[in-house]
Amino acid sequence: MKRIITATVQNRGGVLNRITGMLNKRQFNIESITVGASEIEGISKMTFVVHISDEQKLEQLTKQLNKQIDVIKVSDITDKAIVARELALIKVGSSGQLRAEIQGIISPFRASIIDVSKDSLSVQVTGKPEKIDALISLLRPYGIKELARTGVTAFLRGQQPRQVTDIQTVYTI
Amino acid sequence: MKGEAEQTTQAVKEVYTGSELLIELLVEENVDIIFGYPGGAVLPLYDALYRSNAPFRHILSRHEQGGIHAAEGYARVTGKPGVVFATSGPGATNLVTGITDAMMDSLPLVIFTGQVSNQVIGTDAFQESDVMGITMPITKYNYQVNDARDLPRIVKEAFHIANTGRPGPVVIDIPKNISESIVYEPGSTTFDLQGYQPTEKPNPLQIVKLGSALSRSQRPLILAGAGVVFANAAAELTQFATMYGVPVVNTLQGLGSFPEENELSLGMGGMHGSYAANMAIQECDLLINVGARFDDRLTGNLKQFAPKAKVAHIDIDPAEIGKNVPTDIPVVADAKEALQALLEINIDKPDTTVWRNKVKENQTAYPYWYEKPSEYLSPQWLMEQIHQRTDGNAIVTTDVGQHQMWAAQYYKFSRPNRWVTSGGLGTMGFGFPAAIGAQLGKPDELVVAIVGDGGFQMTLQELSVVKQHALPIKVIIVNNEVLGMVRQWQESFYEERYSSSLLTANPDFVKLAESYGIRGIRAENEADADRALAEIFASDEAVVADFRVAWREKVNPMVAPGKALHEMLGVKK
Numbered sequence: 001m002k003r004i005i006t007a008t009v010q011n012r013g014g015v016l017n018r019i020t021g022m023l024n025k026r027q028f029n030i031e032s033i034t035v036g037a038s039e040i041e042g043i044s045k046m047t048f049v050v051h052i053s054d055e056q057k058l059e060q061l062t063k064q065l066n067k068q069i070d071v072i073k074v075s076d077i078t079d080k081a082i083v084a085r086e087l088a089l090i091k092v093g094s095s096g097q098l099r100a101e102i103q104g105i106i107s108p109f110r111a112s113i114i115d116v117s118k119d120s121l122s123v124q125v126t127g128k129p130e131k132i133d134a135l136i137s138l139l140r141p142y143g144i145k146e147l148a149r150t151g152v153t154a155f156l157r158g159q160q161p162r163q164v165t166d167i168q169t170v171y172t173i
Numbered sequence: 174m175k176g177e178a179e180q181t182t183q184a185v186k187e188v189y190t191g192s193e194l195l196i197e198l199l200v201e202e203n204v205d206i207i208f209g210y211p212g213g214a215v216l217p218l219y220d221a222l223y224r225s226n227a228p229f230r231h232i233l234s235r236h237e238q239g240g241i242h243a244a245e246g247y248a249r250v251t252g253k254p255g256v257v258f259a260t261s262g263p264g265a266t267n268l269v270t271g272i273t274d275a276m277m278d279s280l281p282l283v284i285f286t287g288q289v290s291n292q293v294i295g296t297d298a299f300q301e302s303d304v305m306g307i308t309m310p311i312t313k314y315n316y317q318v319n320d321a322r323d324l325p326r327i328v329k330e331a332f333h334i335a336n337t338g339r340p341g342p343v344v345i346d347i348p349k350n351i352s353e354s355i356v357y358e359p360g361s362t363t364f365d366l367q368g369y370q371p372t373e374k375p376n377p378l379q380i381v382k383l384g385s386a387l388s389r390s391q392r393p394l395i396l397a398g399a400g401v402v403f404a405n406a407a408a409e410l411t412q413f414a415t416m417y418g419v420p421v422v423n424t425l426q427g428l429g430s431f432p433e434e435n436e437l438s439l440g441m442g443g444m445h446g447s448y449a450a451n452m453a454i455q456e457c458d459l460l461i462n463v464g465a466r467f468d469d470r471l472t473g474n475l476k477q478f479a480p481k482a483k484v485a486h487i488d489i490d491p492a493e494i495g496k497n498v499p500t501d502i503p504v505v506a507d508a509k510e511a512l513q514a515l516l517e518i519n520i521d522k523p524d525t526t527v528w529r530n531k532v533k534e535n536q537t538a539y540p541y542w543y544e545k546p547s548e549y550l551s552p553q554w555l556m557e558q559i560h561q562r563t564d565g566n567a568i569v570t571t572d573v574g575q576h577q578m579w580a581a582q583y584y585k586f587s588r589p590n591r592w593v594t595s596g597g598l599g600t601m602g603f604g605f606p607a608a609i610g611a612q613l614g615k616p617d618e619l620v621v622a623i624v625g626d627g628g629f630q631m632t633l634q635e636l637s638v639v640k641q642h643a644l645p646i647k648v649i650i651v652n653n654e655v656l657g658m659v660r661q662w663q664e665s666f667y668e669e670r671y672s673s674s675l676l677t678a679n680p681d682f683v684k685l686a687e688s689y690g691i692r693g694i695r696a697e698n699e700a701d702a703d704r705a706l707a708e709i710f711a712s713d714e715a716v717v718a719d720f721r722v723a724w725r726e727k728v729n730p731m732v733a734p735g736k737a738l739h740e741m742l743g744v745k746k
């Protein structure tokens with residue numbers, strides 16, 4: 001199963017290394033990791049998209065993340081009301097004539113052309129990963145010269161149907 | 174400082190360097206011994222040590238691995254963090270085995286490594302190694318100091334992290350320019366580790382759950398691990414077990430947490446544990462794990478482990494709960510706090526008489542056994558002798574191999590913190606230097622190092638330290654002229670193909686000891702051994718004793734790899 005897990009971490013030297021090292025050592029299969037500043041100085045937010053075989057592995061993952069000294073809080077937000085977004089830059093081969101056609105394809109995705117050259121153009125798109133997947137497959141016939149995706153970053157929506165439980169409290173009871 | 178040569182101190186404190194600050198901080202942490210080895214990147218530190226009159230000693234090991242194993246032995250018996258100094262590059266990499274060993278066995282260490290100067294880090298400078306990268310996966314936490322003013326906080330944090338929660342090793346890597354730099358205003362020691370708040374008090378609801386599971390149980394069993402020892406909870410454990418009539422199995426590292434002479438004790442469980450202990454695990458209907466981590470050498474085949482049991486697990490490290498064995502009643506807590514909480518609530522006492530009788534029957538019918546060979550000394554007999562002649566009161570360290578298992582089986586412990594062995598990593602070369610640390614930590618206690626002739630040769634250079642500091646350690650070499658445990662497996666599972674396991678060119682251990690200025694004794698038969706043992710334990714000096722034992726002896730009984738605990742081999746003669 002695919003899970004989206006966020007972690008709030010103290011922004012100390014090597015924190016990303018520590019976490020990726022642990023994930024690698026314990027054989028967790030990570031699809032993507034994003035890291036960046038949070039609303040609090042010195043605190044970063046990480047989002048992991050992981051493939052996990054079963055509940056026990058999932059519990060181990062959250063526990064091992066929590067065990068890291070720099071990790072303040074871990075939440076599995078997969079089943080919550082969340083906003084999850086990814087950004088992708090897609091460079092497609094394109095002569096001048098095709099530009100309008102491509103524009104037509106990308107506009108329903110609210111993507112935009114951010115760079116144009118003689119024989120290529122670059123598209124920027126943000127959204128849920130599935131949306132990005134869809135756009136990529138539509139653009140594939142034009143020849144994708146380069147693709148860069150950021151991985152998903154996510155957090156909870158302001159309004160939740162029910163209370164969110166963070167993992168720390170789950171396993172102390 | 175009182176050190177190698179009792180240097181005279183001259184209080185010349187014109188300037189205050191990072192190194193001097195560090196030494197002050199170590200004094201504040203009540204450090205009494207540093208295990209270390211100098212080199213280029215720690216010259217400033219060693220110079221500050223020389224000039225300081227701090228109330229601690231520096232013990233110069235003869236190899237960094239020896240130093241760090243000594244620090245582990247010290248930590249094991251004192252409960253205080255072992256402190257280690259080493260230089261950059263090879264000094265630091267020589268520590269890797271010890272750091273990993275401490276990580277696996279949860280021993281608190283604070284390790285200071287020198288590093289090349291900041292300006293050249295990353296240039297493959299002379300004796301540069303990526304200590305942060307190398308030690309990240311084998312430490313509880315690690316630091317590189319970028320500003321000497323941070324030292325007060327970092328040192329405070331490091332000692333805190335090393336010796337709270339589940340203990341472990343912490344590395345502080347200090348670039349040479351930082352230890353040389355002049356500190357005008359050291360920062361404060363206050364720290365805020367939001368992400369590190371070990372849960373010590375158990376959740377009362379879980380305690381009640383455990384209590385009611387116990388009252389409904391007919392065949393309860395306690396599995397007591399090193400967590401009980403670290404938490405200083407042996408008294409509470411004994412009280413709890415006796416109050417409710419619950420038999421106790423110890424893990425290898427948990428030996429001493431429950432008195433083996435107590436009638437509820439089933440001794441050690443696991444690969445070379447007692448038949449009674451392993452059968453109790455397989456038969457129990459409630460398994461209360463207190464501070465053990467369900468290591469594979471304990472559980473055997475996981476799929477068939479404790480098949481009839483509801484599992485309760487008390488551990489300070491939440492990540493251990495449910496890691497290997499699905500757990501019905503998790504209790505995240507310090508073992509002492511959890512046991513105290515259990516002692517405070519009312520639990521209807523289960524009637525365990527039938528169960529206890531059954532377990533006892535196994536114990537009487539299937540004790541550890543051995544046959545005394547006529548020609549050679551029996552290693553098991555030797556262990557029994559050591560136990561007898563020390564009244565079970567010695568601090569015993571072991572190396573890794575057959576002798577370790579025999580020591581675990583035949584040296585019965587009635588008190589905690591007297592058993593020092595490398596369990597998780599199974600590090601050959603651990604036992605002898607660990608005894609040095611144990612003896613330095615407990616100068617008034619009898620320390621016996623039980624080692625194999627293979628493993629002893631991995632770190633025997635530390636005999637210099639024994640001599641230099643006149644440590645009255647008794648080194649018992651269980652000399653079978655083979656890598657015994659390897660040979661045993663080759664005999665049992667590889668049709669006696671003794672590939673590289675015969676030690677055909679051993680040194681003369683007696684002469685070897687003598688060349689270090691230490692008394693050496695050899696014993697080839699029981700009469701010799703009687704005399705030797707009498708002399709060893711009458712002596713107030715160090716002795717290295719070469720006991721020639723039967724090389725064909727095997728450790729019995731055994732759970733073969735991949736097998737379940739009830740499928741033990743060699744249960745009876």
Ligand SMILES: Cc1ncc(C[n+]2csc(CCOP(=O)(O)OP(=O)(O)O)c2C)c(N)n1
Pocket residue numbers: 572573574575576577599600601602624625626627628629651653655656657658659
């Ligand atoms: C550093 C290290 N290398 C290899 C091993 C694998 N190993 C485990 S037991 C053993 C044999 C130990 O022989 P010895 O020290 O003579 O003790 P004995 O088993 O004979 O009592 C070996 C090689 C190990 N545990 N540690």
